[in-house]
Amino acid sequence: xxxxxxxxxxxxxxxxxxxxxxxxxxxxxxxxxxxxxxxxxxxxxxxxxxxxxxxxxxxxxxxxxxxxxxxxxxxxxxxxxxxxxxxxxxxxxxxxxxxxxxxxxxxxxxxxxxxxxxxxxxxxxxxxxxxxxxxxxxxxxxxxxxxxxxxxxxxxxxxxxxxxxxxxxxxxxxxxxxxxxxxxxxxxxxxxxxxxxxxxxxxxxxxxxxxxxxxxxxxxxxxxxxxxxxxxxxxxxxxxxxxxxxxxxxxxxxxxxxxxxxxxxxxxxxxxxxxxxxxxxxxxxxxxxxxxxxxxxxxxxxxxxxxxxxxxxxxxxxxxxxxxxxxxxxxxxxxxxxxxxxxxxxxxxxxxxxxxxxxxxxxxxxxxxxxxxxxxxxxxxxxxxxxxxxxxxxxxxxxxxxxxxxxxxxxxxxxxxxxxxxxxxxxxxxxxxxxxxxxxxxxxxxxxxxxxxxxxxxxxxxxxxxxxxxxxxxxxxxxxxxxxxxxxxx
Numbered sequence: 291x292x293x294x295x296x297x298x299x300x301x302x303x304x305x306x307x308x309x310x311x312x313x314x315x316x317x318x319x320x321x322x323x324x325x326x327x328x329x330x331x332x333x334x335x336x337x338x339x340x341x342x343x344x345x346x347x348x349x350x351x352x353x354x355x356x357x358x359x360x361x362x363x364x365x366x367x368x369x370x371x372x373x374x375x376x377x378x379x380x381x382x383x384x385x386x387x388x389x390x391x392x393x394x395x396x397x398x399x400x401x402x403x404x405x406x407x408x409x410x411x412x413x414x415x416x417x418x419x420x421x422x423x424x425x426x427x428x429x430x431x432x433x434x435x436x437x438x439x440x441x442x443x444x445x446x447x448x449x450x451x452x453x454x455x456x457x458x459x460x461x462x463x464x465x466x467x468x469x470x471x472x473x474x475x476x477x478x479x480x481x482x483x484x485x486x487x488x489x490x491x492x493x494x495x496x497x498x499x500x501x502x503x504x505x506x507x508x509x510x511x512x513x514x515x516x517x518x519x520x521x522x523x524x525x526x527x528x529x530x531x532x533x534x535x536x537x538x539x540x541x542x543x544x545x546x547x548x549x550x551x552x553x554x555x556x557x558x559x560x561x562x563x564x565x566x567x568x569x570x571x572x573x574x575x576x577x578x579x580x581x582x583x584x585x586x587x588x589x590x591x592x593x594x595x596x597x598x599x600x601x602x603x604x605x606x607x608x609x610x611x612x613x614x615x616x617x618x619x620x621x622x623x624x625x626x627x628x629x630x631x632x633x634x635x636x637x638x639x640x641x642x643x644x645x646x647x648x649x650x651x652x653x654x655x656x657x658x659x660x661x662x663x664x665x666x667x668x669x670x671x672x673x674x675x676x677x678x679x680x681x682x683x684x685x686x687x688x689x690x691x692x693x694x695x696x697x698x699x700x701x702x703x704x705x706x707x708x709x710x711x712x713x714x715x716x717x718x719x720x721x722x723x724x725x726x727x728x729x730x731x732x733x734x735x736x737x738x739x740x741x742x743x744x745x746x747x748x749x750x751x752x753x754x755x756x757x758x759x760x761x762x763x764x765x766x767x768x769x770x771x772x773x774x775x776x777x778x779x780x
Contacts, residue, residue: 327357339385346382452496452503461504462675463666464515472521479529485518497679499687506677506687512695515673519665531661537611537711540657541601611657611711612720614727615739623735624706625660633658637710640730645748647722655723657711664704671703708736725749732756 327335332355333347341347446453459465469487476483493508507515529535587595588602604610619625625633635653665672677687692699712723728739728746738756739745750756 329354329356332357336382336385341382341385448502450503452505455505462672464518464672464676468518468522472518472525475525475529476521479525481524481528483521485521486514487518490514495679495684497677497685497687499677504677504687506679509678509680509688509690512673512676512678512690515676516695516699519672523663523665526663531663533613533616533659533709534610536659536709537613537657538605540659540711541605541611609715611713612715612723614710614712614720614724615741615745616707616709617731617736617739618705618707619734619736621702621705625708630658630660633660633708636734637726637730640726640733642725642729642746642749644752647725649719649722651719651723651726655713655719656726657713659709659711661707661709662704663707667703669702669704721745 329351333350336342336347336350455461455465457465457467469485472483472485473487475481490507490511493511494505496503497506498504584602587598588606590599634656637656637658638651638653641651667675671692673692674689676689678690679685679687710727712720714720714723724745728742728749731737731739731742732749732753738750738753742750742756
């Protein structure tokens with residue numbers, strides 16, 4: 291559940307914890323067998339692996355080192371070669387070990403046709419060791435699995451299929467990983483956790499369905515599982531995707547997009563100073579640092595860090611971008627990702643025609659943050675992929691539809707939330723920006739902002755659907771009518 295914003299670099303959405311396995315954009319084996327790499331392919335792989343010193347890559351090119359030469363080069367010879375300087379050897383050694391042990395293994399696991407390739411005898415011995423088999427099984431339990439024809443796992447046979455539904459459940463998202471961070475975050479945030487995992491554990495068993503064994507829950511626990519996904523949604527709305535936390539992330543991304551950190555001199559490893567040029571290299575370096583880098587920038591006197599330093603000081607003083615409001619489109623009008631970048635300009639072109647404010651705003655004045663909220667499976671109901679058992683026959687796995695549970699459950703399981711911010715602090719400009727935003731919601735036929743009648747009382751009457759709905763039109767299929775409510779009270 292993440293959200294790019296118009297006018298700023300897209301950033302991954304916050305998550306309480308990685309749910310499943312997020313594949314890297316480029317695997318080590320992306321260019322095939324490393325023994326067939328020429329010098330340029332090898333240098334490109336070194337750069338992607340963090341070995342990007344220009345002098346080192348130049349010496350590799352001048353010496354004509356190929357993938358076959360590096361893979362066959364013993365570590366002891368690498369220590370005495372003049373290609374690598376002493377401070378460069380640890381990174382090259384790490385990359386060398388990766389080439390020798392990881393690349394060919396990943397090729398084995400990701401080969402969808404043959405399932406195997408010709409490998410060095412050393413790699414064959416590594417794969418056959420019990421330690422490696424156990425490591426592979428543990429990684430698969432956590433969602434990191436490799437695709438083979440037929441049964442996708444190699445850690446345990448098909449008869450043990452239910453084991454892969456415990457830690458990272460790809461089938462419906464019900465796993466102990468969620469239960470762990472629900473309990474932790476609800477406790478520390480003071481949010482009520484209505485999901486009772488202790489009770490659920492007492493009512494789960496393994497049943498066979500479709501020639502595979504699955505973890506099934508007792509039929510009376512279906513309401514408890516709906517509470518689990520409702521708790522997940524509440525945590526995202528109230529904590530993980532909080533409007534203040536998100537805008538701080540957006541400000542930080544804007545700082546990086548402006549290359550405020552480019553060429554900065556950061557204190558790393560005691561008294562050793564080093565200049566980092568380019569965002570790619572700096573991102574790799576800062577990913578290994580602690581939060582101390584924040585203080586290093588905040589209290590530095592380096593002129594290259596002046597813009598970044600000022601941004602962090604504004605965050606410290608809570609001088610954040612002003613929240614204008616949020617709205618939601620209808621399902622059929624949801625905004626596709628390829629249109630995110632143009633939303634800020636669209637708002638800037640939505641100046642109210644009735645009593646327009648005496649302020650001209652541009653796309654640079656707005657930040658748009660789009661959140662795609664769901665129950666973990668986009669627009670699908672995850673409970674549709676859950677198997678249950680009944681008291682009458684505990685060995686038989688069955689499915690329970692939403693209609694069999696309650697008419698008060700949600701009808702849809704995903705929605706798009708659009709939040710808009712203004713970069714200015716001036717109350718007059720912010721007031722004008724709110725009117726732009728309300729006018730934009732009218733034009734795009736989105737829902738009325740919650741404070742729309744307060745910030746733009748002269749605009750909201752213009753939208754007929756915002757004001758002329760009868761009480762019956764607001765009643766949904768899952769909401770009782772007035773006559774039903776009276777019968778409930780009797």
